[in-house]
Amino acid sequence: MIVIGIDIGSVSAKGYIISNGSHHRTIVPTGWSPRDAGQAIIDQLLDATRIERDQVERIYVTGYGRVAFEQADKTITEIKCHARGIAELYPEIRTIIDIGGQDSKVIRIGEMGQVLDFAMNDKCAAGTGRFLQVMATVLGLDVSELGGAEEPGQMQMISSMCTVFAESEIIGSLARGNPKGGIIAGLHQSVGKRVAAMARRMGVREQVAFTGGVAINQGVKRAVAKELGTRIIVPEACQYTGALGAALLALEKG
Amino acid sequence: MAGIDLESFASIREANIMKLKEFKQNGGKVVGRYCTYTPNELILAAGAIPVGLCGTSEKPIPAAEEVLPRNLCPLIKSSYGFAATDTCPFFYFSDFILGETTCDGKKKMFELMQEIKPVHVMQLPYADYEHALDMWTEELRRLRKRIEDEFGVKISDDDIWKATDLVNRETVALKALCDLNQSDPPYLSGIDLLTVMWARSFNCDHEELISMLQELEKQILASPADPAKSGARILLTGCPVGTGTEKVIKLVEELGASVVAMENCSGYKTLELQTEQSFNDPIVALAHKYLNIPCSCMSPNPYRMELLDRMIDDFQTDAVIDLTWQACHTYNIEAFEVGKLVKSKGLPYLHLESDYSNSDLESLKVRIEAMLEMVEK
Ligand code: SF4
Ligand code: SF4
Numbered sequence: 053m054i055v056i057g058i059d060i061g062s063v064s065a066k067g068y069i070i071s072n073g074s075h076h077r078t079i080v081p082t083g084w085s086p087r088d089a090g091q092a093i094i095d096q097l098l099d100a101t102r103i104e105r106d107q108v109e110r111i112y113v114t115g116y117g118r119v120a121f122e123q124a125d126k127t128i129t130e131i132k133c134h135a136r137g138i139a140e141l142y143p144e145i146r147t148i149i150d151i152g153g154q155d156s157k158v159i160r161i162g163e164m165g166q167v168l169d170f171a172m173n174d175k176c177a178a179g180t181g182r183f184l185q186v187m188a189t190v191l192g193l194d195v196s197e198l199g200g201a202e203e204p205g206q207m208q209m210i211s212s213m214c215t216v217f218a219e220s221e222i223i224g225s226l227a228r229g230n231p232k233g234g235i236i237a238g239l240h241q242s243v244g245k246r247v248a249a250m251a252r253r254m255g256v257r258e259q260v261a262f263t264g265g266v267a268i269n270q271g272v273k274r275a276v277a278k279e280l281g282t283r284i285i286v287p288e289a290c291q292y293t294g295a296l297g298a299a300l301l302a303l304e305k306g
Numbered sequence: 307m308a309g310i311d312l313e314s315f316a317s318i319r320e321a322n323i324m325k326l327k328e329f330k331q332n333g334g335k336v337v338g339r340y341c342t343y344t345p346n347e348l349i350l351a352a353g354a355i356p357v358g359l360c361g362t363s364e365k366p367i368p369a370a371e372e373v374l375p376r377n378l379c380p381l382i383k384s385s386y387g388f389a390a391t392d393t394c395p396f397f398y399f400s401d402f403i404l405g406e407t408t409c410d411g412k413k414k415m416f417e418l419m420q421e422i423k424p425v426h427v428m429q430l431p432y433a434d435y436e437h438a439l440d441m442w443t444e445e446l447r448r449l450r451k452r453i454e455d456e457f458g459v460k461i462s463d464d465d466i467w468k469a470t471d472l473v474n475r476e477t478v479a480l481k482a483l484c485d486l487n488q489s490d491p492p493y494l495s496g497i498d499l500l501t502v503m504w505a506r507s508f509n510c511d512h513e514e515l516i517s518m519l520q521e522l523e524k525q526i527l528a529s530p531a532d533p534a535k536s537g538a539r540i541l542l543t544g545c546p547v548g549t550g551t552e553k554v555i556k557l558v559e560e561l562g563a564s565v566v567a568m569e570n571c572s573g574y575k576t577l578e579l580q581t582e583q584s585f586n587d588p589i590v591a592l593a594h595k596y597l598n599i600p601c602s603c604m605s606p607n608p609y610r611m612e613l614l615d616r617m618i619d620d621f622q623t624d625a626v627i628d629l630t631w632q633a634c635h636t637y638n639i640e641a642f643e644v645g646k647l648v649k650s651k652g653l654p655y656l657h658l659e660s661d662y663s664n665s666d667l668e669s670l671k672v673r674i675e676a677m678l679e680m681v682e683k
Contacts, residue, residue, distance in 0.1 A: 172669070172672070
C-alpha cells in the first residue's frame with residue numbers, strides 16, 4: 053500500500069511517502085499558501101519515487117495548514133501525529149517536547165504511542181521558533197547559525213520573556229559590550245526554561261525526545277536538558293516526526 | 307432534534323422585555339442580579355421580579371475598558387460595559403442592582419457601578435462554617451430590610467416560604483431536564499442545553515417557566531433519541547458560559563462530540579440545592595442553601611469536587627473540559643484540583659483559558675481536537 057503524510061507547519065511543510073515499506077521524505081517552505089506547499093510536497097514525493105497520484109491510497113494531513121488542504125482524506129492534530137511518529141522511531145520515549153515556528157508543546161505518551169496528556173503554548177511568541185528568529189535578526193545572524201554561535205561559559209541571562217522587551221534587552225546588552233555568544237546562550241536558556249516549566253507542570257517521564265524545527269538548535273537542546281536534568285534525544289530528522297506520524301496513521305487507517 | 311421545539315425558550319428574552327415594561331408601567335419593582343448567590347426568593351417574596359443581567363457579550367467590553375483594567379475577567383467587563391453604555395434593557399428596568407462580594411474583580415467593579423445605579427452588595431463569607439453562616443444570615447436579613455425600605459413593602463415569613471417552594475420546584479424541573487442527558491446518546495446538544503439554561507434567567511413568571519420546562523421534558527421523552535449524537539461525551543466545567551460566549555461548546559459539537567452536561571453557573575452547579583422547609587426561620591433556611599453553592603470563590607470548595615466526581619459517572623463522561631475566563635484566578639487555580647480528580651478517574655482533562663473574542667478559535671480547536679482524538683471510539 054502507498055500512503056502519504058503531510059505536516060503543513062507555519063514555517064515549512066514536510067512530507068513522507070510510505071510505499072510498501074520503504075520511506076521517502078521531503079520539505080518545502082510553507083510561504084503564504086499552505087495549499088500550494090501541500091501540493092508541492094505531493095509533487096516532489098511522487099516525482100522522486102516515480103509513483104503516480106492514483107496509486108496513493110490515502111493522504112493524511114496535520115499541522116496548522118491542514119484545514120486549508122482539500123486533498124486530505126483525513127486531518128489529524130500535530131499532537132497525535134508527533135506521538136505516533138516518535139513511537140515508531142523511539143518506542144521507549146514517554147515525553148515529547150516540540151518547539152515549532154509559532155508554538156511549543158509537551159506531549160506525554162503511553163506504551164502504544166497513544167497520547168496521555170498534552171500542554172500547548174501558542175499565546176505568545178516567547179518560547180517558540182519565532183522568538184529565536186526575531187532575536188537572531190537583532191544579532192545580525194540567521195536563525196540557523198544561533199546553535200553554533202553560543203558560548204554557555206559566558207552566559208548572559210535574559211530576564212524578559214516578552215519578545216519586544218527581550219529585543220531591547222539584547223540591544224542594551226550588546227551596547228554594554230557583552231559577548232554575542234554569551235547573549236545567545238542566555239536566549240537559549242530562556243527558551244529552555246519556558247518549555248521546561250510547561251513540561252514539569254505536566255510531569256516529565258523519561259525518556260524525553262525533542263522535536264520540531266527548533267530541536268535542530270544544539271543550544272536549545274543543551275538548555276532544555278539542563279533545565280529538566282534529563283538526557284534528551286533529538287531524532288535525526290526531528291522536523292519530520294509529524295509527517296511520519298501522519299503517514300503511519302494513514303497506513304493504519306487510524 | 308426532531309419534534310423538540312426550543313423556540314419558546316429562544317424567544318424568552320425578547321418576550322420578557324415587553325412583559326417587564328408593562329410590569330414597570332403598572333408600578334412593579336425589578337431587581338437586577340448577576341450571580342447564583344442572589345437569593346431570588348427574597349425578591350419574589352416582595353412581589354418584585356429578579357432579572358438576570360448577563361455579561362455574556364463582547365460588545366460592551368471596549369466601553370468598560372475605558373474605566374476597568376484590560377486584564378480583567380471578560381464577564382466582569384461585559385457586565386460593567388452594559389451598565390456604562392446603558393444598552394441592556396434589563397439593566398435599564400432594574401430599580402436597583404444586587405451584587406455579592408464573590409471574587410475580587412466583581413466586588414471592586416460593583417463599587418464603580420454604584421455611580422451608575424444603586425447597587426446593594428451582599429458581603430459573602432468564603433466558607434461554610436458556623437460564624438460564616440451567622441454572617442450570611444445577617445446579610446440576608448439586611449437585604450430583606452433593604453428591599454422592604456426600597457419598595458415600601460413588608461415581606462412576611464409566609465411570603466418567603468411560598469417563594470422558596472416556587473424556586474425549589476423550578477430547580478427540580480431544571481434538574482430533571484438536565485438529567486435526561488445522562489442517557490446515551492444524549493437528548494439535548496450542549497447548545498440546546500445552554501439555550502434553555504440561559505434563557506430561564508430572563509423569565510419573569512416562574513410558574514410559567516416551570517410548566518415550560520415540564521412540557522419540554524415530556525416532548526423530549528416522547529421523541530426518539532438521535533443516534534447522530536453518539537460522539538464523545540464531554541462534561542464542561544469552570545466559569546459561567548452564556549449565549550454569546552458559547553464558542554467552546556460550539557467547537558466541541560462541530561468536531562462531532564457532545565457537551566452532555568455543564569458543571570457551571572449556567573448549568574448544573576446549583577441544581578442539587580434546595581431550601582429545606584424544616585427550619586423555623588426561612589432566612590436561616592435560605593442561608594444554608596446559598597452557602598452550599600460550590601463556586602470557586604469558596605475556600606476550600608470540596609463540594610465542587612464531589613459534584614464533579616458524581617457527574618462524571620452519572621453522565622457517562624468521556625472527557626472533561628475546564629474553561630477559565632482570562633484573569634479569573636479562583637477558577638484558574640482550582641483547575642489544578644479539578645485536573646487531578648479527572649485524571650485520577652482515568653479520563654482526559656483539558657484546561658482552556660480564553661476570553662470572549664474569537665481570536666483564539668484555531669488554537670482552542672487544536673486542543674479540543676487533540677483531546678477528542680484521545681477518546682475516539
Ligand atoms: S461562578 Fe461564582 S461568582 Fe460567578 S456567577 Fe457563579 S457563583 Fe457567582
Ligand atoms: S468568572 Fe471568575 S473572575 Fe469572572 S466573575 Fe466569575 S469568579 Fe469572578
